[in-house]
Amino acid sequence: MERHLTLEESYGYDRKTLEYIRKAAAHGLYEIRGMGAKRKLPNFDDLVFLGASMSRYALEGYREKCVTRTLLGTRFAKKPVELEIPITIAGMSFGALSANVKEALGRAATEVGTSTTTGDGGMTQEERQSSKTLIYQCLPSRYGFNPDDVRRADAIEVVIGQGAKPGGGGMLLGQKVSARVAGMRTLPAGVDQRSACRHPDWTGPDDLAIKIQELREMTDWEKPIYVKVGATRTFNDVKLAVHSGADVVVVDGMQGGTAATQTCFIEHIGIPTLAALRQAVEALEDLDMKGKVQLIISGGIRSGPDVAKALAMGADAVAIGQGVMIALGCNGDTYRQNGQNISAVADYNALGAAPGYCHHCHTGQCPVGITTQDEILEQRLEPAIGAKRLKNYLKTLNMELTTIARACGKQNVHHLEREDLAALTLEAAAMANVPLAGTNWVPGRTGGI
Amino acid sequence: MCGIVGLLVKTPALRARLGELMAPMLIGMTERGPDSAGLAVFTEPLADGARKISLYSGLIEDDDDFNWQGMAHEMKEHLGIDATLKTTGNHAILGVSVDPEMVKRWLKEHHPGLFVLSTGKSIDLYKDIGAPAEVADRYNFSKLKGSHLVGHTRMATESAVTPDRAHPFTAGEDFCLVHNGSLSNPNGIRRKLEPRGIHFETDNDTEAACRFLEWRLREGDDLETALKKGFEELDGFYTFLMGTKDALALIRDPFACKPAVVAETGDYVAIASEFRSLAHLPGIENAHVFEPAPEEMYVWKI
Amino acid sequence: MENLTFDLSETPVNTLNHYLHHEAPKGGARKIIVTHPDGAHNIAVGLDCPVEVEILGHVGYYAGGMNKAARIVIEGSAGTGVGENMMSGTVHVRGFASNGAGASAHGGLLIIDGDAGLRCGISLKGGDIVVGGSVGSFSAFMAQAGRMVICGDAGDALGDSLYEAVLYVKGNIKSLGADARIEPLADADIAAVSNLLQQAGMDHAPRDFKRVASKRELYHWNADANQEY
Numbered sequence: 001m002e003r004h005l006t007l008e009e010s011y012g013y014d015r016k017t018l019e020y021i022r023k024a025a026a027h028g029l030y031e032i033r034g035m036g037a038k039r040k041l042p043n044f045d046d047l048v049f050l051g052a053s054m055s056r057y058a059l060e061g062y063r064e065k066c067v068t069r070t071l072l073g074t075r076f077a078k079k080p081v082e083l084e085i086p087i088t089i090a091g092m093s094f095g096a097l098s099a100n101v102k103e104a105l106g107r108a109a110t111e112v113g114t115s116t117t118t119g120d121g122g123m124t125q126e127e128r129q130s131s132k133t134l135i136y137q138c139l140p141s142r143y144g145f146n147p148d149d150v151r152r153a154d155a156i157e158v159v160i161g162q163g164a165k166p167g168g169g170g171m172l173l174g175q176k177v178s179a180r181v182a183g184m185r186t187l188p189a190g191v192d193q194r195s196a197c198r199h200p201d202w203t204g205p206d207d208l209a210i211k212i213q214e215l216r217e218m219t220d221w222e223k224p225i226y227v228k229v230g231a232t233r234t235f236n237d238v239k240l241a242v243h244s245g246a247d248v249v250v251v252d253g254m255q256g257g258t259a260a261t262q263t264c265f266i267e268h269i270g271i272p273t274l275a276a277l278r279q280a281v282e283a284l285e286d287l288d289m290k291g292k293v294q295l296i297i298s299g300g301i302r303s304g305p306d307v308a309k310a311l312a313m314g315a316d317a318v319a320i321g322q323g324v325m326i327a328l329g330c331n332g333d334t335y336r337q338n339g340q341n342i343s344a345v346a347d348y349n350a351l352g353a354a355p356g357y358c359h360h361c362h363t364g365q366c367p368v369g370i371t372t373q374d375e376i377l378e379q380r381l382e383p384a385i386g387a388k389r390l391k392n393y394l395k396t397l398n399m400e401l402t403t404i405a406r407a408c409g410k411q412n413v414h415h416l417e418r419e420d421l422a423a424l425t426l427e428a429a430a431m432a433n434v435p436l437a438g439t440n441w442v443p444g445r446t447g448g449i
Numbered sequence: 450m451c452g453i454v455g456l457l458v459k460t461p462a463l464r465a466r467l468g469e470l471m472a473p474m475l476i477g478m479t480e481r482g483p484d485s486a487g488l489a490v491f492t493e494p495l496a497d498g499a500r501k502i503s504l505y506s507g508l509i510e511d512d513d514d515f516n517w518q519g520m521a522h523e524m525k526e527h528l529g530i531d532a533t534l535k536t537t538g539n540h541a542i543l544g545v546s547v548d549p550e551m552v553k554r555w556l557k558e559h560h561p562g563l564f565v566l567s568t569g570k571s572i573d574l575y576k577d578i579g580a581p582a583e584v585a586d587r588y589n590f591s592k593l594k595g596s597h598l599v600g601h602t603r604m605a606t607e608s609a610v611t612p613d614r615a616h617p618f619t620a621g622e623d624f625c626l627v628h629n630g631s632l633s634n635p636n637g638i639r640r641k642l643e644p645r646g647i648h649f650e651t652d653n654d655t656e657a658a659c660r661f662l663e664w665r666l667r668e669g670d671d672l673e674t675a676l677k678k679g680f681e682e683l684d685g686f687y688t689f690l691m692g693t694k695d696a697l698a699l700i701r702d703p704f705a706c707k708p709a710v711v712a713e714t715g716d717y718v719a720i721a722s723e724f725r726s727l728a729h730l731p732g733i734e735n736a737h738v739f740e741p742a743p744e745e746m747y748v749w750k751i
Numbered sequence: 752m753e754n755l756t757f758d759l760s761e762t763p764v765n766t767l768n769h770y771l772h773h774e775a776p777k778g779g780a781r782k783i784i785v786t787h788p789d790g791a792h793n794i795a796v797g798l799d800c801p802v803e804v805e806i807l808g809h810v811g812y813y814a815g816g817m818n819k820a821a822r823i824v825i826e827g828s829a830g831t832g833v834g835e836n837m838m839s840g841t842v843h844v845r846g847f848a849s850n851g852a853g854a855s856a857h858g859g860l861l862i863i864d865g866d867a868g869l870r871c872g873i874s875l876k877g878g879d880i881v882v883g884g885s886v887g888s889f890s891a892f893m894a895q896a897g898r899m900v901i902c903g904d905a906g907d908a909l910g911d912s913l914y915e916a917v918l919y920v921k922g923n924i925k926s927l928g929a930d931a932r933i934e935p936l937a938d939a940d941i942a943a944v945s946n947l948l949q950q951a952g953m954d955h956a957p958r959d960f961k962r963v964a965s966k967r968e969l970y971h972w973n974a975d976a977n978q979e980y
Contacts, residue, residue, distance in 0.1 A: 141874065147819060198706075201832035704869070704889075724828070
């Protein structure tokens, strides 16, 4: 009799889980990696727009005007941030990214009329010069935090948390702590940098209110103060950010990326962007602060439809990190140097990765020269090429946004509303507080189909 | 996340001025706690067998128009007791010389919308939503007399802005607690206490701390032992200020992230989250001003 | 040039700060005197010129925060975060200082005549701090560069996760934090302590101080060392 192999993989102990346990047994350390959550989560793809037809009238896609101008920081700041488009570039540090990349971000943002943001590790000369509108982050670590840069910034963002790791501090492994990075952060070169999870001089919203006043006093009440939170207890957190005196609240959902964090944080702490956005908007509405305090949502915003849906749900703007990196060439199989396309596949393989699967930002060995401080690797992303790709990406997103808004009959993208949306799944309907398509039913809300 | 204040006067002559000294302290903490305020004042204790119950009608529609006298009449008819009544709008202090639990049971049955703020021989408790200055004005805080008091201004973190979630919280008799900070295991504490017959009125983390400590005291712990157990079981960041019939007590968690400052003179000891609530006090320029250390228990007796 | 007085019982802090930011650099008054601070927050934050500011009383949070070049004297106690993130200049507290004094200071000198609360010198990045009294727990947590001279005692977990900052303690250390250790005092240390004490106007024998610095064992992940993360 012929013997058949009957292989049955365990659902609970599948090969991925076995691999995790073996790694833990071998290393005695948790896994650290870059990028965001990889698991399947309810997201903006689960929503669709109800375009105009008989009851609503559409605008001509190319000819009729659709406003995208976005004002941020109108509550207290004497000089609010004024942007051409509601799509901003999220905070990413010099250290995580190369100086070339920071420069490329600034150039592209300036060309399309939006803002870019510093990160943990201070402001570089390159990014200040290349960015017309630069948001300066004040983080728990305070690496490179300098009052001169506070004065040179266009807005200040007090970072409490990040969607990839709410409750955790920053991380930058030794390979990326080059002499310049170390110098800016006042650290010995090459240390595995693990930064604080709480700010050194305040804890809680009552103290934050005083900290925000300090930043306002510093800047003569001119610059908007943003407060950024990772999405967890978002309804409460957004309210408290408003109570603390924020001009703008930035909510980063769990799909948000990171340069390096424990995988257990990335996949297991925080709530999806969709759910966080709904709670953030409810918090602002509850306080009657919608439109007075602006809301920026981030974490897995990839496309024009994502932006449009976020605005329809109540965001005033979005911030993009990973999408920006991918536009630059992240996870691509080639890089372009001196006018030539060169394969990076072997370098991915050397990291144990492959194009399309790479999350090895933490190693500093980015095969396409984005998340690296290596002098040779960083040459693989030329600022001019990066800036052009990013500009195209942002332009595409904005065109998609306006074309969707016009199709919904809006002359201003900020007039999109949640009633313009329907949900395709029960999860998305419940989380986003949007009716299941073809019904008036929102799970968890009273009333029938 | 909040502002806390406490004042204990050592000189009996100052008892008449307790409220006047305190009102600016409470109002000084408005930025830390803009959405509600409250105060527990401890007066000369009543005779044995007598109790006073602070009541609040702001949770029901009648609010300020609640017929307190009518309630007292009704109570006399049903229970045959003569209660004294001191009312300020939606607030009343009911004085009785019977078992207060019997009175509270009757209240619950006949006026379920009334909220019992405190019970005891010394404690009168006031709390409501609104800016601290409005609440102070509503109940004439500056006219209050007594030996010591505990006050609070609230910036709600997780539980909603409602009068019953304002501080101080009470448990048992002549015990109250205010809190600045945020507990990280209030629900576990609650689930531990509820099977022991301890009833919770709100989802507020401070109530969990208050009921935990009162439970320990009722189980026979002295304040120090109860607080020691509190350090073991209550997780999170906190500064607690407690009032008992004859003392104020203060503790801070080991991280002491939430602020507290104390000013002491021969006449008084004053406690606040920040010095700006103490700056107006008489003789403050010569007071001993210090920061209480974490994990230490400070007790000031009248 | 005359002294100029701001009475904070009549003038908002904002007016004072606005003067210090915009008029003081032009070389106005010789010295700015601040009366009735009464615990107000954010007094003299973000100064950017070598002006002298004397504050007569107790201040709230962040006094002298992010200071550059100015000399600020507080004739009372200071709330949370006094001299936080200062870059240069001097902040001198005659009384005690609350939590997080000199947090993240990149430069300059913070002098506290009395005690300092918890987390004094947390995230220190190059500034110098001299404390006449004792410091609370978790002081110099993750201090990266700079020096602290503590004439009294230190609380729990002194210098936890210390990088390259160096701490000098005269009194008792309740406990050292992870990766901090006591090292022998070298001549250069004695000179440093002596110099800092002199600048602070304090009189102690530099030899009586212990040097605390990083073991540098937490600089890199090391699974086998049973590190305390």
